[in-house]
Amino acid sequence: MSHWVLYGMPGSLYTAKARSYLRKQGLAYEERVPGDPRFGADILPATGRWIIPVMQSPAGEVIQDGADIIDHLEQCGAARTAYPSDPVERVIAHLFDLFGAEGMLRPAMHYRWNFDADNLAFLERDFVKALDPSADTQTRAEVFGFSSRRMRAAARSFGVSPPTYAAIEASYLDLLARLDAHFELYPYLLGDEPSLGDYGLIGPLHAHLSRDPHPSQLMKTRALNVWRWVERMTTLDDFAGEYAARPAPGAPAVKSLTLASLLAFVGEDYLADITAQIEYLRTWLPQQDEAVLSGQPIERGVGRAALDWRGHQIEIGVAPYRLWMLQRVQDAAAELSPQDATRLDALLTPAGLAPLLTLHAGRRVERRQNREWWV
Ligand SMILES: N[C@@H](CCC(=O)N[C@@H](CS)C(=O)NCC(=O)O)C(=O)O
Numbered sequence: 001m002s003h004w005v006l007y008g009m010p011g012s013l014y015t016a017k018a019r020s021y022l023r024k025q026g027l028a029y030e031e032r033v034p035g036d037p038r039f040g041a042d043i044l045p046a047t048g049r050w051i052i053p054v055m056q057s058p059a060g061e062v063i064q065d066g067a068d069i070i071d072h073l074e075q076c077g078a079a080r081t082a083y084p085s086d087p088v089e090r091v092i093a094h095l096f097d098l099f100g101a102e103g104m105l106r107p108a109m110h111y112r113w114n115f116d117a118d119n120l121a122f123l124e125r126d127f128v129k130a131l132d133p134s135a136d137t138q139t140r141a142e143v144f145g146f147s148s149r150r151m152r153a154a155a156r157s158f159g160v161s162p163p164t165y166a167a168i169e170a171s172y173l174d175l176l177a178r179l180d181a182h183f184e185l186y187p188y189l190l191g192d193e194p195s196l197g198d199y200g201l202i203g204p205l206h207a208h209l210s211r212d213p214h215p216s217q218l219m220k221t222r223a224l225n226v227w228r229w230v231e232r233m234t235t236l237d238d239f240a241g242e243y244a245a246r247p248a249p250g251a252p253a254v255k256s257l258t259l260a261s262l263l264a265f266v267g268e269d270y271l272a273d274i275t276a277q278i279e280y281l282r283t284w285l286p287q288q289d290e291a292v293l294s295g296q297p298i299e300r301g302v303g304r305a306a307l308d309w310r311g312h313q314i315e316i317g318v319a320p321y322r323l324w325m326l327q328r329v330q331d332a333a334a335e336l337s338p339q340d341a342t343r344l345d346a347l348l349t350p351a352g353l354a355p356l357l358t359l360h361a362g363r364r365v366e367r368r369q370n371r372e373w374w375v
Pocket of ligand 1: 012013014015050051052053064065066067150321
């Protein structure tokens, strides 16, 4: 094979992240759906489980996970690196990668699965075309029924339930307004280059919140700049003529008030969530059998943590993957010189996000063989 192959679905959050990065590199790649027989024949035996996205390299290597796909391509020599050269910006990029890919599941799932009148016919066709493109009418209903039941259950496990609907909507509209204000000034999160932060955010903001009919309408009517950023993030070129045609903003993106407002949003919306997960792990880990912990890959979910999210008592699934994503933020912060650490602190402290750097589960997670492992 002479080119890269991405296995994923048009409506999949983590595929959107990998696809956006691949497109920005201008790489020759082909996208295949999981309903393609080659997914079963070549990919499932290598990953050992049904999960997307998966990338196959021209040499035949199989790489699962949005973040690992990006890092693999970075190591091959990215045309356009996702890692900002400024070390403080690198930490901020990792932070928005964590928040985008793991912290926006509530609005993504709510706006997908709780607006059936607008969304369901679209979702059924979109899902079945990717999962089983040659399905007949009977099989279509079964395929979508199976998949949508799983996804609705997943939504509940992120804390999406009738009592939280209104708070999820209010918080998403707030985020949309803040993103809109930021992208009024800057084509990407950190200025002129797409970074890991943009790739984290594009997962939910493309796959669910810009594509599914109900939230698509919301985004287009309320946040044109966010919609334009989504368009930009899904093309090779910058598609950013409007920015070049007007005066440059006064501050670099990382120092802007609009980025400060986004960081403050992450503090309000996500700090309690990730803190509850890490605290759960810190209590849970010492209670486990060491042979089990160290002898096999980690399950995706290992329990449920309770927290107060915007005044609601919710329970959420605890995923060690999120600890791994958090470690990436913390590791990037640990590399900073004292002077850069002060610059980072000036960004995180006003947003209430400084505690993120000292959240530890007492044990680290590593990615090996396309899975998470305790080390
Ligand atoms: N951390 C993984 C998460 C991948 C993931 O959760 N993918 C979803 C689709 S967007 C999936 O395959 N879910 C399988 C299932 O729930 O059955 C990544 O970044 O690739």
